[in-house]
Structure formats: C-alpha cells, structure tokens
Amino acid sequence: MDAFHLAQVNTARLRAPMEDPMIAGFAEGLALMNALADRSPGFVWRLEGENADGTFSRPVDPSRIYTLSVWESPEHLRAFAYQSEHLDYLRRRREWFHPNGQDAALALWWIPAGTIPTLDEGIERLERLRSVGPSAEAFTFRQTFPAPRITANGQDEVIAGSTAAPDGSARQRFAWR
Amino acid sequence: MTTPEGLRDLDAVNSLADPVRRRAYEVVAAGAGPIGRDDVAEALGAGRTLAAFHLDKLVAAGLLEVSYARRSGRTGPGAGRPAKLYRAVAAERAVSVPPRAYRTAAELLAEALELAGAEETLYEVARRHGSGGPPSADVTETLTARGYAPVPEPERIVLGNCPFHRLAEQFPPLICGMNLAMITGLLEGAGHDGEWTARMDAAPGRCCVTICKT
Numbered sequence: 001m002d003a004f005h006l007a008q009v010n011t012a013r014l015r016a017p018m019e020d021p022m023i024a025g026f027a028e029g030l031a032l033m034n035a036l037a038d039r040s041p042g043f044v045w046r047l048e049g050e051n052a053d054g055t056f057s058r059p060v061d062p063s064r065i066y067t068l069s070v071w072e073s074p075e076h077l078r079a080f081a082y083q084s085e086h087l088d089y090l091r092r093r094r095e096w097f098h099p100n101g102q103d104a105a106l107a108l109w110w111i112p113a114g115t116i117p118t119l120d121e122g123i124e125r126l127e128r129l130r131s132v133g134p135s136a137e138a139f140t141f142r143q144t145f146p147a148p149r150i151t152a153n154g155q156d157e158v159i160a161g162s163t164a165a166p167d168g169s170a171r172q173r174f175a176w177r
Numbered sequence: 178m179t180t181p182e183g184l185r186d187l188d189a190v191n192s193l194a195d196p197v198r199r200r201a202y203e204v205v206a207a208g209a210g211p212i213g214r215d216d217v218a219e220a221l222g223a224g225r226t227l228a229a230f231h232l233d234k235l236v237a238a239g240l241l242e243v244s245y246a247r248r249s250g251r252t253g254p255g256a257g258r259p260a261k262l263y264r265a266v267a268a269e270r271a272v273s274v275p276p277r278a279y280r281t282a283a284e285l286l287a288e289a290l291e292l293a294g295a296e297e298t299l300y301e302v303a304r305r306h307g308s309g310g311p312p313s314a315d316v317t318e319t320l321t322a323r324g325y326a327p328v329p330e331p332e333r334i335v336l337g338n339c340p341f342h343r344l345a346e347q348f349p350p351l352i353c354g355m356n357l358a359m360i361t362g363l364l365e366g367a368g369h370d371g372e373w374t375a376r377m378d379a380a381p382g383r384c385c386v387t388i389c390k391t
Contacts, residue, residue: 099292
C-alpha cells in the first residue's frame with residue numbers, strides 16, 4: 001500500500017438554504033453522488049457530515065458548505081470528479097452556489113495513509129492556498145505535487161518529491177504538523 | 178516558433194506534408210482505438226509495406242505511438258505474434274508564425290470566467306455560436322466538420338476527439354459545459370435536434386459529450 005493518500009476539501013456558498021426549492025437539484029443529487037464516490041476506484045474515506053449527506057458547515061456561516069474526503073491518488077479523485085456522472089453535477093454548480101471569486105474552492109494535500117483529516121485542517125489548507133498559492137501543502141488539479149517520500153533515517157520527517165517546485169528548484173523539506 | 182519546443186513541433190507537423198502520410202495519420206486519428214497496418218493500408222488503398230513505411234515515419238515524428246496486442250483475443254502458444262497497432266499521441270503540436278499565445282489567453286479567460294461565476298453566459302454564447310453552421314443532412318458530417326471525430330454506435334454517437342482537450346483538463350466543468358452547449362447549438366442549427374440530443378456522459382479517453390437518439 002502507498003505510504004500517502006490524497007486529502008481533498010471542497011467548499012462553496014449556497015444561494016439559498018439546503019431546504020429551498022432552488023437547491024433541490026443539488027440536494028437530491030447528493031445521495032447519488034456520495035454512493036458513486038463510495039464505489040469509485042481509489043476511494044478511501046469521506047466525512048459523513050451532520051445530515052449524513054456528506055456536507056458540513058460551521059455556525060459562523062451556515063450557507064458555506066464543505067466536503068472532505070481521502071483518495072489513493074489524484075488520478076483516482078480526478079476520475080471520480082471529472083470522468084463520471086459527477087461532471088454533469090459540477091457543470092450545474094452555478095444554479096446552486098455563489099461564485100467563489102478569489103477564494104479557493106478546492107484544496108488537495110497529502111496525508112499519511114491510515115490517517116484522516118479534520119474539517120479545521122481542510123479549512124486551513126484552503127486558506128493557505130488562497131494566501132500563498134499552490135504548494136506541496138495545499139494544491140489543486142491545475143498544479144499537483146508528488147506524494148512525499150519517507151526518508152531512510154526518520155519516520156516523522158518527509159521530503160517532497162524532486163519535482164515539487166515547477167521551476168526545478170531544490171527539493172523542499174517539510175515536517176508533518 | 179524559435180524555441181526548441183516550437184522547432185520540434187514544426188518538424189512533427191512538417192512530417193505531414195506528404196499527402197499519403199497525412200491521410201494515414203487521419204485514418205489512425207479518426208479510429209476509436211489502436212489500429213493495425215492492414216486496416217490503414219486498406220483505407221489508403223495502398224500496399225501494406227507502403228502503409229507501414231508511413232506509419233513508422235509518423236511514430237518517429239512523435240505523432241503516433243505503437244502498442245502490441247493479439248487481435249484475436251487468443252493467448253498462449255499458437256495464438257500467433259501480437260499485431261503492431263498504432264494510435265495518435267495525445268500531446269498537441271502547434272506552429273504559429275509569428276509566435277502567438279492563444280492558449281495562455283484561453284486559460285486566463287477561463288479562470289476569470291470561473292471566478293466571476295459567468296458560466297451561464299458562456300453556455301449561451303457557445304450555443305449561439307454552435308447553431309451558426311449550415312444545415313446538413315448527415316449528423317456525422319456536421320460533427321466531423323467541427324473536428325469531433327464521431328464514432329457511431331447502435332444507440333448513440335461517441336466523439337473520439339475533444340477539440341478543447343488541454344483546456345478541458347484544466348477547467349473540466351466549465352469547458353465541458355461549454356462544449357455541451359456548443360454541440361447542442363450545432364445539432365439545432367444543422368436541423369438534427371429532432372432526432373439527436375447531446376448529453377454530458379463523461380468517460381476517460383474521449384469527448385465528455387455523447388449524442389443520443391432523441
């Protein structure tokens with residue numbers, strides 16, 4: 001098994017409360033899309049959410065919902081998100097959600113296999129992506145970063161792959177937490 | 178065009194100057210899957226030695242790639258030698274004189290459209306643009322004329338080529354939604370919309386839109 005899995009957090013602001021008829025198309029599709037994710041190759045875990053519909057929100061802004069999930073690789077997540085029925089669901093997102101503007105809507109990062117991310121961690125990654133741009137700690141499909149490799153002399157420290165920086169600069173070191 | 182990458186693209190495109198070789202490329206690129214030299218030779222009306230010569234030149238130019246498979250589905254001793262099969266390389270070649278950067282412009286526009294949430298406007302524009310073509314009796318002709326490489330199946334038409342591939346990979350919902358709207362307009366403008374309906378039907382290795390019998 002791979003040492004690292006890919007975590008993803010996704011966020012959007014609803015145009016109306018989840019119960020509103022305007023949002024019906026989104027609400028009705030959730031169960032189907034969750035079931036599709038659960039049986040997709042490479043799916044590892046997802047946050048079930050308060051309503052067991054896979055979405056989550058915080059009291060500060062109930063209209064902003066999040067999804068959080070873990071996949072074996074970016075290729076597996078990409079196949080689910082963009083090469084399945086889910087793509088048509090995404091295509092209709094403007095019927096249900098406000099535009100994100102300069103805020104990050106999606107953030108990806110690597111986690112040690114066997115661990116799961118928290119929503120707070122996901123929100124931190126979105127914030128990091130928005131403030132400093134793509135990095136190995138928070139990236140998007142437009143610029144992915146390879147999974148870290150565990151060094152021979154330490155389990156708690158990892159080194160990002162040699163292609164971590166698009167400009168070919170030196171390897172980047174970072175430690176978890 | 179003066180960059181090393183630009184020169185490689187120029188060499189690759191230059192290898193299509195020979196009309197027979199260009200036709201061989203078109204035959205392979207239009208196929209639904211990898212294709213053997215015998216099928217290419219038949220389509221060209223040429224001998225298989227000549228077809229193989231042109232196919233291997235296209236491989237050397239980086240426009241085609243080779244795979245091997247037993248076409249009969251048999252395996253083990255007695256199944257015969259695997260056939261050499263050809264398919265088009267996904268990488269794109271572009272030569273522009275003088276140099277132009279429309280791809281960069283397209284990426285910036287796509288990103289801005291997403292940030293602004295102007296998807297519905299894009300879909301309206303795409304549909305109108307698609308419907309501007311001439312009427313046509315044949316739906317595959319209509320689609321071929323727009324670069325889609327239609328492959329008819331019993332109940333639907335699959336499109337082997339995505340004309341927006343690079344951009345669609347970066348902005349899937351936006352660009353695939355634009356494409357769906359454009360094909361919908363195309364079917365309406367050419368008078369096929371009574372018989373055919375475009376729908377989003379994403380799958381790897383082909384256009385995310387398929388056209389179904391209405």
